Amino acid sequence: MKAIIVGAGEVGFHIAKRLASENKDVVVIDRNPAVLQRILEHMDVQVLEGSGCSPKVLGEAGITKADMLLAVTDSDEINLMACTFANMLAPGLTKLARIRNDEYTAYGQQLAKGIGIGIIINPEVEVVRTIEHMLRAPGAVDICDLADGRIKIVGTWITPGNPMAGTSLMDLRRKAGDMDLIVAAIVRDDNVIVPTGSDVILDGDLVYFVCEDRQLQSVFSFLGNRSGKKSSVLIIGGGNIGLRLARALEKKPVHVKLMDKDPERCAVLAGELDRTVVLVGDGTDQEALLEENIGAMDVVVTMTGNEESNILASLLAKKLGTPMAITRLNKIEYMPLVRAIGLEHIVSPRLSAVNSIFKHVRRGGVLSAVAIKDGAEALEALVGPESNLVGKALKDLAFPKGVLVLCIMRADTVLIPTGLDVIQRGDRLFILSLTESIPGVERMLSQGQEQG
Template identity: 55%
Template structure:
């Protein structure tokens, strides 16, 4: 029997989502595509109309703070409860009533205010019992930090406590351009590095040996943490570390990022249009130079020597301002730009107009929440290029057919690739002859269409099929 030879018979996962905004909508879409049972609750009829017109999910209009509305949404038999509105208070109260109605459900809440995070025990213990707290702002800062650690990186994920990296790098030059994958080992003799995926003009390719790497491709490398330097070397990018940064926007994200950069010893300038906010920032920061100014003013940027900056990061709450300031900085000579873009529809346009990298608090929240939703032996998951594919980390069940056979005999569906096997502290980048042992962690990349089958196959013992 092969791992993917038939569909496992498992109980359908039911998820109730409070909040039909960008975060709730994108999570609902992902879960609906995976044939999960999804109910979306929101007070806005217009927001629910958008959901119901596009997605095959159930909608309930009303407040997530109402126990009657939550009961109508079927919270009592939900496996997972998500509170992802823009209001921390609504999310907390929703979890309070959800826990009263369904104490055994797993509750995940989006909470941004740092003051609430100071009382972690009050949020995670009774009467709330929130299983996981997601702070989108912290997720964005982590994403920016990882991007800057790897020149040319547009995506950076870690698995198995950091032992395995999955890095998406835009290749404009270097030894891999024009090479087919079957020639990869002629250029890269490090067996701990493989190519997992290629993104070309927003098309995701799980490549075969005959696929060629072209200039402008985003190439996803899977590697051991000790082989990250190999990826840097073959990516064709300047590997000089970032030493200076200009941050445009002194909100919570800009402030936290400046604090992080200070701890790393970077030379930091932080710009904000609000004079009163600049005074607050100056009091909270130590070595950062706080400037009162407009990030879309060319003369101001020129005066601040933006051309000498290693990176310009635009983090205001207005994405049009962020895009414009990044384009101006790039035109004036900034080496690298990172732009905060909230609307998912804008994401594909960012690289097309010349901006190096984009980050989104909302999409960061979506990815982080999906990371915690997977069932059973699936430990975590990371979305690749928005929603094109997903990398899953799972534990190999002792009595499943995945154990004890060469990888080439496992019958993976097209578009699915085994990236790594983690056995204790040993990491194996597999070949066709590699064999998975019981309790190994395995990391699999699969297309969106196959996520549900792969998740179920990794969760359910084959004796139950």
């Protein structure tokens, strides 16, 4: 596959890095030579200095021979223009645009018909959905949907004193009994482990498990994590995401406050929201937080555009007694660092964009893809009627090393498979794969069926 990426910022960088690690043919276009140099220092891809809106530059990038254009700059307008010219030069090309403005996304059908944008990604929507999941399951530090939300993949830390510490996965399955709990991956010292039954859960592990949505609370209780919904939330930062989150929470039985230090922006927010209490204040000001009785709030969500301010406000809120702080970060590299200072619930619009994009990049009937740190992905794939996998038992499939079939959804039933289970047409396979094994998984899933 050849992919042309317009935009070498955080989103473009991480998409290029993951595609390059799979030996895909990647060209990255950006006007800023400094960000292009960063890409060259970290991966083996082609870079092109210039505007992704330029037909000449797109031609030089090989647009007519590419399989996909990914327009992922921070500008909706540039992304739209890049897709417009790409459509003129290569009408059959798959085009994906990162667009955040609702005034544009509301015209998705017209954009698809007019300039051939087949896929629109709005990372702000994904971030809000992730935060809603975290509020529902406070023990989760990472939570994503598969199978249209029916299946959840959830990351949770094993903290000192957790009853699961020292338990092998084989014993964990026995203890779980009838509960459909699958441990998908263990992250230990930033290394992703594809587990076997003999692996043991240790203090400090980040454990990713898969379960049905209806069993989420039961699984959290079994794993020794606190659970339960939160009833009072303070959002710090009244930008697009803060406003979108407040609107979403107004539909739930949650008391919401929204704080922003710009009085003019607060006036706009007050006019846009119904039940939310809008406050003028600085989330990094201890006196302002004390005045709002921050210690009595269940959750603080720091959503400003400045990640240093978000980190400081979250730390301050926790110091003043708030039990849970959710922090927005833009730089994905910061994520391992902030946990070291006590912040475990992190959301990133850019990482959400990367995850949303990859489910459309994958081949072989892949419906969705979720990153597990930098080392693995959880894939959801539909087995087509002509797939070579149909009629084969799992034990007879030569999946690459570092690949685990987590579960199978057959009609409305979720099956925890054994090696004897036989794949049927229409099955949805949920597969964990180390990054280096993904090309092999894609090839296996693509055999005997049309590639999309």
